[in-house]
Amino acid sequence: MALWRGSAYAGFLALAVGCVFLLEPQLPSSALRSLWSSLQLGPALPGPGSPERRLAAAWDALIVRPARGWRRVAVGVNACVDVVLSGVKLLQALGLNPGNGKDHSILHSKNDLEEAFGHFLGKGAAAERFFSDKDAFSDIAQIASEFPGAQHYVGGNAALIGQKFAANSDLKVLLCGPVGPKLHELLDDNVFVPPESLQEVDEFHLILEYQVEEQWGQLKAPHANRFIFSHDLSNGAMNMLEVFVSSLEEFQPDLVVLSGLHMMEGQSKELQRKRLLEVVASISDIPAGVPVHLELASMTNRELMSSVVHQQVFPVVTSLGLNEQELLFLSQSASGPHSSLSSWNGVPDVGVVSDILFWILKEHGKSDSRASDLTRIHFHTLVYHILATVDGHWANQLAAVAAGARVAGTQACATETIDSSRVSLKAPREFLTSRLGAGARVTLNPDEPVVAWHREGVSFHFTPVLVCTDPVRTVGLGDAISAEGLFYSEVHPRH
Secondary structure, three states, X not given: OHHHHHHHHHHHHHHHHHHHHXXXXXXXXXXXXXXXXXXXXXXXXXXOXXXXXXXXXXXXXXXXXXXXXXXXXXXXXXXXXXXXXXXXXXXXXXOOOOOOOOOOOEEOOHHHHHHHHHHHHHHOOOEEEEEOOHHHHHHHHHHHHOOOOOEEEEEOHHHHHHHHHHOOOOOEEEEEOOEXXXXXXXXXXXXXXXXHHEOOOOOEEEEEEEOOOOEEOOEEOOOOEEEEEEOOHHHHOOOOXXXXXXXXXXXXXXXEEEEOHHHHHHOOHXXXXXXXXXXXXXXXXXXXXOOEEEEOOOOOOHHHHHHHHHOOHHHHXXXXXXXXXXXXXXXXXXXXXXXXXXXXXXXXXXXXXXXXXXXXXXXHOOEOOEOOOOOEEEEEOOOEEEEEEEXXXXXXXHHHHHHHHHHHHHHHHOOOOOOOOOEEEOOOOEEXXXXXXXXXXXXXXXXXXXXXXXXXXXXXXXXXXXXXOOOOOOOOHHHHHHHHHHHOOEEOOOO
């Protein structure tokens, strides 16, 4: 009887709250939720939306086009055809058996492929490796390309970034890279490829995808991700660098995006050193006032990464795009903060990431005492993004970081807008802005999803990512994120 009276009482109050809503439709829904929860009879009435829906709505209000947008964007120099398929199914088709997993900086055999794929699947981490044996790679690529369900896409950071920019019909996009017939067919009509970039044969990259909790023997993937490998000599030698730079004079871009340095890992040390010097000389020929964004990618060669940092590559670029693997490897290679950390343990700590970003801009960025152009870094990891900028050089970065995070959710789920039923807010709800200095403690609010803080002339903009719970495709996310962040960015003219 008491139970029945309690139920009746709850029903009566629910009816009363409903009447209040009918009589006072303008009453804020937050007030109704507060009233219901104060009765302590059960869970709160559903609000205008979940944290995911509230966050997506807040982004939409924040993301505004810059006052002065780009008109002509030149992108180079790595391009290929991505063959995307299930990694576990391909390895099974190759007759490979699962082991414990082991990383290899360069793949020399199918056995190396099996071990490296298992290593990164177990971590749920993205990676990219060079396959040294041309004939073995050719055999694997043929099996992969003809595998049931295998899909062919535009590949290579430069081509993917160019393709993303080309979705904006008011932008003119130039792409320089080794473009074969299949890639040319896949590219957006809005992407212009100079004749010198066309070649008779495509470069193929194999993208082995795996889903969250997918198993390979004893290993289970904590996140959906992909393992990339190729035997790509054109991109490896950055063959299109000179074509790219020579095309800029006629194209007259107001933004240049460069990528492909990581592809040199398969080259000799002497060629790497020589090519980096030529990269610096080529970038230095780009007219002053045209920002140059460098998109980094997965590297395993510490000497190459150290050379990229120290051999004047960083000072001649204006902006960097990188993920958590590249950020930590960069700090390890150049003896930066937290470089004793061997790997990330789960979600990268915001304070640690912030410290490394701050160090890059303080040690290698633009200052009164240093001849450097570097003023911006776009960091992205699965559950959050940070844009770090030297004060006084960039505008609209609040919108830019939100736009980059939003496109991560839409592209992974293959939706036009954020579908709140298919995404999850997995970012830390509380974090410190630094682990070295006097970092502030921040509590995340989905209704105000971009958090800003400042540190000695550097501004940080943080926003969570709405992670797609059933990703359709993970490859190219970093390139889409960087392109979208750049599209919404505005650079202050040089004085």
